[in-house]
Amino acid sequence: MQASSDRLRDITLLALMPLFFSSNLVIGRAAVSTVEPFTLAFLRWTVAFLLLLPLAASGLRQHRKTLLENWRLLLVLGFLGMGVCGAIVYLALRHTNATNATLIYTSSGVMILVLEWLFRGKRIALRQALGVALAFIGVAVIVLRGDLGRLIALELNAGDLLIALCAFSWAVYSVLLRRGSLHTVPTLPLFTAIVAAGALVLLPFFAVEAVVREAFPSTLAAWLSIAGLAFISSVLAFLSYQHGVKVFGPGVTGMFLYLLPPYGVLLAMIFLGEEFHTYHALGLALVLPGLMLATLPSTWPRPWLSIRRWAKPRHTGHS
Template sequence: MFDPTNVRQRAFALLLVMPLFFASNIVIGRAAADTVEPWTLAFLRWLVALLILLPFALPGLKAHGRDIVRNWDLIGVMGLLGMWFCGAGVYFALRYTSATNGTLIYTSSPVLILVLEWLFRGRAIGRREAIGIVLAILGVVAIVVKGSLAQLFALRFNAGDVIFAIAALSWAVYSVLLKRSTLSAVPTMSLFAALAFAGVVTLAPFTLVEIAETGHFPASLDAWLSIFGLASISSVLAFYCFQLGVAVVGPSTAGLFMYLLPPYGVLMAVVFLGEELHGYHFAGFLLIMAGLLLATAPAALWRRVAAMLPPSLAHALPGRARAAAE
């Protein structure tokens, strides 16, 4: 049963809805990109997000100002990775490639996070987790290629896909850096505000050049409503849930929930764009959820499940769960 006072359970609940907030970036961002230039859109998105965060983050910023200043080089790099590459970079990429290609490439970030943690932190990848990752990847592929092998083989990659690949790697590095011990003393909301400020700083020069060259600046109400939606939902809610998840369960586990981006994106397309659901959507979603459960469920849960099964069935369960039944 869900216990809202349990920190880990609350973190997992937030991680479940986090990809829905990130998926909103595709729906809202694509609408905004028609009237707002990429650098300007990313800059205003994070500037508005920073203004939303400041009233809540200010006490923590004052209390941990020295920690933030001491780690400003690291925070600046993370602002570049999380808000520059994964902000304006994504909006540029969508000009040259399809959302299908972008989704397929971007959801490789959980695997990249695991690889980075394995390379630089010596994190072991268990058999149960590896099987869960494979199932989740198969679910993502099933959705983005519409259950058709012909569609998979017909995918063509271009400059936009390369930008998406860089963004996926940037997100993986950003996620791993979030767990640096030097940042652990700073409250999640205050750290997020500092990162948003770093993003605004790194985006500002490019935005000024873009405005000077194009002469475009958002003036319509629709454009500003889109920017506010990106700032409040795709930025504040999405990043806060992710960063809280990283702080509680670690970047590898939190990153696995990014596999939910395709099914949530499909759901938003059905609700807001009138698209239809198909069998491959349900098949992909079931594979993704099975993979997430297999990769993230605690060993104690598997031991309880194994204890209720006959020994012959318990042998099919992974690792410690099988031992619990024997």
């Protein structure tokens, strides 16, 4: 009975994992009307750090020497991952909707591939090149709202362009994260250290907004948004991903990340009342297949078959 309950829990967490990640843009979109972007990012990652610290404390102590030796890299990662991909995302959400942001941000996976080709000489196969082209055309369709005349007239939405910048920043973050100097540090303490560095980078910007602009959150709705971003979009998303990798393996878990765009769009429609336009459908029909073509390995896992095999009750040989 216990084994069956554990299997159900693990499969449920795997299915919910991309939902937790995609909640960031939806909660953030709702929160930026009452909370300043740098304040929202700083408080999100500070609360997340406090939640992660008890889980990562022993790992942080064990690897403190390596972490201290790489403090500059940690600050850069904190700036890119929690600063640009935190505060600037929330700033962008004041000028665009969560649906656009979700679909544009998805292109970061393709940008990682391009950066590794440019700076690490990683070969791009024809299938991957086609995927890159499809994904970028899909992003262009979304940014231009399906109207090429906007490009000719330079009528581009500032929020969409900022989200594209944030997607690029996340790609740079992901490439830097693979540097050999940090490979000996387990994922949980490393992520916690980066979160701390990100909060530190955001601190002076938060101080300006909170003190000079007198914009410190004071309403229950604001603090509920911050709590949701810290717990659901940060800690719960990260831990469910880590649990998925541990139980099902990185291949199967990674496949579920392709659910981020449809999950994000669905959340935006349900909780924010956003409309799904024809250009969104066309962009999604280009971005998602493009992302899969570009990033799927040549021999990729079959997630449903893997889950069925894993979830099948094991016979002990006793009647």
